[in-house]
Amino acid sequence: MRIEDFVKDLGIENEVEYDNGVATVILKDSNDYAKIYTILSDSDLVDLEPESVVINQNLTSLKLTNEDFELTLSADLERDIYRLVIEEVI
Numbered sequence: 387m388r389i390e391d392f393v394k395d396l397g398i399e400n401e402v403e404y405d406n407g408v409a410t411v412i413l414k415d416s417n418d419y420a421k422i423y424t425i426l427s428d429s430d431l432v433d434l435e436p437e438s439v440v441i442n443q444n445l446t447s448l449k450l451t452n453e454d455f456e457l458t459l460s461a462d463l464e465r466d467i468y469r470l471v472i473e474e475v476i
Contacts, residue, residue, distance in 0.1 A: 387454050389404065389407060389408075389409050389455065389472060389474055390402075390404065390409075392431075392454065392455055392472070393409055393411070393472065395431060396425060396426070396429055396431060396432075397425055397429075398411055398422065398425060398470075400412055400413065400418060400422070407473065407474040407476075408471065408472070408473050408474075409471070409472040409473075410469060410470070410471050410472075411469065411470035411471075411472070412469075413468035413469055413470060414468075415466070415468065416461070416468065418468060419459070419461050419468040422459060422470050423459060426450055426457065426459065426470075431452055432450040432451065432452050432455075432457060433450060433451055433452065434448060434449075434450050435448075435449040435450065435451060443463075444462065444463050444464040445460070445461065445462055445463065445464075446460065446461045446463070447459070447460040447461075448460075451475075453475070454474065454475055455472050455473065455474060455475060456472070456473050456475055457470060457471070457472045457473075458470070458471045458473075
């Protein structure tokens with residue numbers, strides 16, 4: 387499956403930058419982060435890797451996977467930076 391098709395199948399409508407098998411979903415604020423978190427947590431296409439979850443005062447990060455892709459959703463609360471990175475598993 388192509389990464390562009392996977393993003394579409396997930397139902398992600400945010401702007402996405404593609405570069406060499408990596409998709410970076412542009413998240414403008416915590417509302418975008420929450421929306422993407424909900425999409426991913428409700429999706430049957432990915433599984434949360436429980437041991438990858440990091441939550442502290444300034445940072446949250448979690449990893450999700452499926453057979454073809456690895457997703458990392460992160461929020462740097464101190465710097466107000468939110469992102470979803472999707473990489474093809476080789």
